[in-house]
Amino acid sequence: MSVILILIAFSLLVAGSFLVGFLWSVKTGQYDDDVSPAIRILFDEEIVTPKEQPNSKNTDAV
Amino acid sequence: MLKNKILTETQCYHCGENCKEESVELDNKSFCCQGCKLVFELLQENNLCGYYDLQASPGKTQTLLGNRYAYLDQSSISDNLILFKEGNVSHIQFHIPAMHCASCIWLLEHLNRLDTGIINSKTNFIQKDLHIIFDHTKTSLRNIVEKLHEIAYPPELNLKELEKSEKKVSSKTRIYKIGIAGFVFGNIMLLSFPEYFSSGKYEGEDFHRIFGYLNLLLSLPVFFYSASEFLENALLSFRQKVINIDVPIAIGIVAMFSRSIYEVVSDTGPGYFDSMTGLVFFMLIGRNFQSKTYEWLSFERDYKSYFPIAVSRLKGTEEDVVSVHDIKPNDRLFIRNQEIIPADVLLVSKHAQVDYSFVTGESREVTCQYGERIFAGARLIGKPVEVLVQKDVSHSYITKLWNQSSGKSETKSKYAHLTESISKWFVIVTMSIAVGALLFWYPTDPSRAMLAFTSVLVIACACALALSAPFTFGNMIRILGKRGIYLKNTKVLERLSNIDSIVFDKTGTLTSTGNYKVEYFGIELTDIQKQFIASIAHASSHPLSWMIANNLSSSNNKLPTTHLKEINGKGIEGCIHGRFVQLGSRSFIHVAEAQNENVKASEVGVSIDGKLLGYFYFKTSYRQSTSSLLHAMKKEGYKISVLSGDYNFEQSHLEELLEQKEGIQFEQKPIDKLNSIKELQSQGIKVMMVGDGLNDAGALLQSDVGLAIAEDINNFTPGSDGIILSKNFGQIGNLLRFAKSGHRIIMISFIISIFYNLVGLWFAVQGTLSPIIAAILMPISTSSLVVYTVLASSIKARSLGLTKMRA
Numbered sequence: 001m002s003v004i005l006i007l008i009a010f011s012l013l014v015a016g017s018f019l020v021g022f023l024w025s026v027k028t029g030q031y032d033d034d035v036s037p038a039i040r041i042l043f044d045e046e047i048v049t050p051k052e053q054p055n056s057k058n059t060d061a062v
Numbered sequence: 063m064l065k066n067k068i069l070t071e072t073q074c075y076h077c078g079e080n081c082k083e084e085s086v087e088l089d090n091k092s093f094c095c096q097g098c099k100l101v102f103e104l105l106q107e108n109n110l111c112g113y114y115d116l117q118a119s120p121g122k123t124q125t126l127l128g129n130r131y132a133y134l135d136q137s138s139i140s141d142n143l144i145l146f147k148e149g150n151v152s153h154i155q156f157h158i159p160a161m162h163c164a165s166c167i168w169l170l171e172h173l174n175r176l177d178t179g180i181i182n183s184k185t186n187f188i189q190k191d192l193h194i195i196f197d198h199t200k201t202s203l204r205n206i207v208e209k210l211h212e213i214a215y216p217p218e219l220n221l222k223e224l225e226k227s228e229k230k231v232s233s234k235t236r237i238y239k240i241g242i243a244g245f246v247f248g249n250i251m252l253l254s255f256p257e258y259f260s261s262g263k264y265e266g267e268d269f270h271r272i273f274g275y276l277n278l279l280l281s282l283p284v285f286f287y288s289a290s291e292f293l294e295n296a297l298l299s300f301r302q303k304v305i306n307i308d309v310p311i312a313i314g315i316v317a318m319f320s321r322s323i324y325e326v327v328s329d330t331g332p333g334y335f336d337s338m339t340g341l342v343f344f345m346l347i348g349r350n351f352q353s354k355t356y357e358w359l360s361f362e363r364d365y366k367s368y369f370p371i372a373v374s375r376l377k378g379t380e381e382d383v384v385s386v387h388d389i390k391p392n393d394r395l396f397i398r399n400q401e402i403i404p405a406d407v408l409l410v411s412k413h414a415q416v417d418y419s420f421v422t423g424e425s426r427e428v429t430c431q432y433g434e435r436i437f438a439g440a441r442l443i444g445k446p447v448e449v450l451v452q453k454d455v456s457h458s459y460i461t462k463l464w465n466q467s468s469g470k471s472e473t474k475s476k477y478a479h480l481t482e483s484i485s486k487w488f489v490i491v492t493m494s495i496a497v498g499a500l501l502f503w504y505p506t507d508p509s510r511a512m513l514a515f516t517s518v519l520v521i522a523c524a525c526a527l528a529l530s531a532p533f534t535f536g537n538m539i540r541i542l543g544k545r546g547i548y549l550k551n552t553k554v555l556e557r558l559s560n561i562d563s564i565v566f567d568k569t570g571t572l573t574s575t576g577n578y579k580v581e582y583f584g585i586e587l588t589d590i591q592k593q594f595i596a597s598i599a600h601a602s603s604h605p606l607s608w609m610i611a612n613n614l615s616s617s618n619n620k621l622p623t624t625h626l627k628e629i630n631g632k633g634i635e636g637c638i639h640g641r642f643v644q645l646g647s648r649s650f651i652h653v654a655e656a657q658n659e660n661v662k663a664s665e666v667g668v669s670i671d672g673k674l675l676g677y678f679y680f681k682t683s684y685r686q687s688t689s690s691l692l693h694a695m696k697k698e699g700y701k702i703s704v705l706s707g708d709y710n711f712e713q714s715h716l717e718e719l720l721e722q723k724e725g726i727q728f729e730q731k732p733i734d735k736l737n738s739i740k741e742l743q744s745q746g747i748k749v750m751m752v753g754d755g756l757n758d759a760g761a762l763l764q765s766d767v768g769l770a771i772a773e774d775i776n777n778f779t780p781g782s783d784g785i786i787l788s789k790n791f792g793q794i795g796n797l798l799r800f801a802k803s804g805h806r807i808i809m810i811s812f813i814i815s816i817f818y819n820l821v822g823l824w825f826a827v828q829g830t831l832s833p834i835i836a837a838i839l840m841p842i843s844t845s846s847l848v849v850y851t852v853l854a855s856s857i858k859a860r861s862l863g864l865t866k867m868r869a
Contacts (some may be wrong), residue, residue: 006270
């Protein structure tokens with residue numbers, strides 16, 4: 001039955017790593033602004049109307 | 063200009079405003095002003111038209127940029143603003159109040175296309191902040207700010223920005239504490255399951271000892287870290303000899319923790335680690351829910367948020383830019399259009415038009431003559447002027463006014479909160495029950511006496527006390543926020559429920575700013591005369607003239623005018639069909655009978671061929687909801703008074719509106735308003751002040767609850783406890799009713815919790831409280847209370863009509 005001790009130790013280890021992950025994500029400010037990242041991901045590389053395309057390609061390096 | 067004119071009502075492609083008569087067209091798109099067109103052109107040139115694809119008409123109405131950011135070239139000022147420099151790279155953070163939609167984010171994050179010196183720009187939408195990394199060898203701070211201004215996202219630059227030492231660090235520690243408590247709570251629950259199901263009997267090995275010590279180990283961070291704020295606050299309150307809500311919580315935590323350690327070490331039971339960590343977890347969540355803040359709103363404004371960072375000082379003929387702090391008496395300053403005068407000054411130029419709306423809340427222009435005194439906080443309109451400084455910034459009239467009213471924070475914190483007064487009784491009652499149980503059992507069964515004593519302390523936890531107020535008020539504050547009523551914190555709601563008198567400011571509060579009624583008194587005008595006047599008025603650049611023009615003419619056929627001459631601050635004259643028409647102030651129209659009369663309201667005189675016809679008066683109109691609100695509030699037993707900075711020419715109208723004669727005072731200076739509030743408070747009356755301008759600032763701070771009315775949430779508002787959008791003015795009654803109902807909801811939840819506590823105590827005093835009962839009772843009571851408070855407050859909000867309709 002001592003296998004259960006190993007399992008408990010392992011489960012605590014896994015859960016603990018999630019806790020550390022959570023604390024890290026809070027610390028690095030990933031929850032500070034929950035609006036703009038959600039919007040940012042929807043921006044395409046270029047939203048350009050067709051007639052204006054030619055001179056745009058060289059300016060979008062960030 | 064004229065060929066761009068169209069007559070149908072269209073909407074500006076950039077900002078969505080209705081294009082008035084003069085719209086500007088480009089590429090089949092119409093714009094309401096040159097400013098908006100400029101922004102469009104700028105964006106088009108740089109291939110940023112995606113801005114318009116994300117949301118229709120995302121822009122803000124434009125004001126033209128003056129030469130007002132020159133001071134940013136001064137290294138002493140820019141160094142204070144820049145966060146840090148490294149090599150060629152500088153970091154800066156701006157607060158941009160105009161940020162409001164997805165297009166804003168998109169444009170602001172593509173700034174590097176407008177200015178190649180910008181390396182990266184990133185928005186924080188919640189805080190409305192923009193973080194820019196730029197190469198200061200390629201561009202300058204001034205360039206960036208001017209670019210931002212051009213695309214209509216002017217950053218907030220004021221004296222306060224300069225002084226801020228560190229940005230408020232939003233409290234992440236509480237999130238850490240919640241995370242850790244939640245983690246431990248969940249794991250201890252898991253490890254305690256065998257205990258729950260087998261009631262302490264294990265097959266074979268002594269797992270329960272291992273589990274017990276494991277639980278003890280896990281609960282250590284919760285006790286020493288997560289629960290630290292409760293324990294520390296409780297200790298602090300002991301030292302101050304008051305009992306606050308943290309005392310019963312701390313007693314419960316300590317009792318559970320020490321009892322659990324004893325049980326585990328002595329191998330007599332599994333302990334209450336699960337209940338203890340759960341309690342800490344729920345309490346922390348409650349605290350976090352309560353501390354809802356509107357980070358992008360500022361309730362703590364003082365005069366510094368209104369003042370510019372720097373002004374131009376004249377030395378001989380040279381002009382240099384100095385920080386506002388360095389202005390000394392007898393300095394000559396050069397003030398440009400739309401700039402705020404930072405100190406009390408004397409006017410050196412011939413005349414100036416200023417707007418005291420920051421100080422008085424009344425946006426009426428005042429004309430000052432040579433040698434006249436202008437107070438700090440006035441905004442210059444029109445031609446630039448020279449002024450002579452009289453006093454330091456820190457000694458100006460407005461600053462003094464501010465300092466007089468500070469010190470309110472302590473008067474407000476003395477307020478006895480509902481939960482605080484109840485928690486005192488709670489501690490007394492539970493302690494006496496615990497001691498009673500101890501004394502009852504001690505003679506017969508000493509070990510059981512100890513058990514009963516600790517059990518009482520364990521089970522009689524202050525869940526209801528500590529959770530019902532945070533969840534009720536926290537939920538209410540969120541509901542109100544959705545409705546355009548922003549309260550500073552949950553304590554405001556508690557104070558609101560005790561208000562018995564409401565004091566209103568008149569202009570800008572009961573009346574709406576910028577919404578004038580034009581009335582004409584004098585000889586009746588013929589249609590042709592009306593057309594004459596409208597044509598002249600239309601040619602003027604003065605807003606009052608436009609109002610006259612709009613009022614008089616429905617048709618748009620303007621008559622040709624000749625000899626048109628406009629004198630700023632005076633009036634306009636011209637010839638139409640050989641008739642000489644004058645429109646302007648009394649002194650301008652030079653008519654004998656116009657002199658020597660008391661000027662009471664904003665007025666414009668009109669004369670044709672030197673003969674006075676009459677006057678146009680501009681009356682502020684009351685908000686639509688004003689009369690119904692005042693009526694309802696009176697009916698509900700609130701004492702209403704009105705303090706106005708204006709002359710008393712509307713007294714009778716106001717008396718009619720209020721249906722009372724007393725409590726209406728005119729010509730109130732800011733300090734008078736403050737004193738009126740103080741006087742009411744000295745009679746033991748709890749006062750709510752509703753105002754808008756800086757002239758109300760003192761009264762807003764002094765009152766028990768100060769509500770500021772704002773036309774636009776990005777506008778300046780004086781320091782206050784809450785900000786209401788002006789269109790929601792009529793909801794003040796509902797706000798008060800809602801606050802009152804919150805009080806009732808909390809009382810009911812206390813009664814519910816008494817029931818739970820009685821059940822728990824029944825087991826506890828007999829010494830038969832097992833951990834499993836505690837572990838079941840605690841979550842049930844907590845969750846049912848949370849559900850009740852949140853549901854009840856939401857239902858109440860719905861019945862008051864406070865839900866829906868986003869601000």
